[in-house]
Amino acid sequence: MEKTLTRNTDGLVGLLEQHDRQFGARSMLLSPKQSLIDGDSATIYKIKSGSVISCFRHESGKCLGLEVHGSGEIIGLPMLMGIAVPEYFACAVDKNTRVNGYPISAARLMIDDPAGYLDIARRLAEASGRVLNKISRLASLKIKSRLAWELVSLTGKFGLPHPEGTLIGLRVTHWILAWLAGAARENISGTLERFQREGVVRLGRYEIVVKNLPRLREAAHWE
């Protein structure tokens, strides 16, 4: 899709530059309202730097974090295909998250060929596969294991070398982990403290250092 989105862009280079935007931590990129396909005002985003969490809002108001996206990833593809997702939203995780926003009408023009659509279908199929794995964890794992799984996953994707182990290179907050694990924040805080007592992680302000990855993998039933 990246290739597709930068193809035939002679007339769109200016447009893309205009839509270079910066978001602070917890700022909403896509709100549930935008996800209702509000004509041309709906936007898809390509992340330039920082990270973004995509979520699904439950009718009770609780949120389920689907995944954390990093640099180069694109969010909002279902909307690009005209599928209304009123519960979907995305917000920046890191301070100074930079993105390129593509108005859907412009993005549609850019992908209007078989290869472009097939690329989107493939990306969505892969995203659905990841959601399925989340479903499997929600159905069969307890909160402790789900949290451990998310920490292992974030370590793999955003991990940075650290004297004590691996630093998760994100502005990690308990609410983000709660969304990702599909659990209440209080439960997540308690479980994190337990991990810290066991020497598996070290908690800091907006940071987590994974000190014992094998132990975390074990807790996550990570295969």
Added chain:
Amino acid sequence: MGQQNYPQLTRRIKSNGKALNFVRNQSTGVIPRDELVLVQAGYFILTATVSSGECLTLQIYGPGCILGEFTLARHEMDKREAVCISKYGQLISADLKRLMDNPGQTDVARELAILAASRHRDACDMANRLAYDRLDIRIAAVLLDLADKFGESSETGVEIQAPLTHETLARLVGVTTLISRPNVSRVMHHFKQLGWIAYWGRRITIIRHDELRGGYPIEREGSLWKKH
């Protein structure tokens, strides 16, 4: 009933695909990469074996439904197979490359992307419900969804044409070892007692849509779980 609005894709699969017949409980085997399947007759459940080795039941597909968009994933995908749940079933299976051979492939590819987006949304919805909804609400949601897709009006209500056992229903609402299957039968029995649904054999009829949609019998009754 079972309607899916993908006319170009449907037409291409029909004209390029191969028909395969199934009987109850017969599986397609793992659906290969870049293979698209149209349900011509009967009802099928789609199961997925995810990386943890667990087998999930994802969705029921009836006549007119297309599946296989998941086989487009580039990475090592979970293994999915369709299992016939009606007495007889027929699928038409076609390779994506053949569908893309002729002019008009942009429309076909666009419909495929829309299909993938729609299924992604369904998967997110399922995950969300599994995370935060109680079992009775999940069961009600699945019943209403099936009535919407495969329902036929009858004198008593809307009859779901797909044959459903409590076992199938339990798998559709994500019941695993954490909540035992008998709880699904308990909820179904409770819905029946309330007069919201009726069932006999593998047939389920939705009688009171609104109550099922907005009802929270456990909160109202409070004692459903304590009784057992």
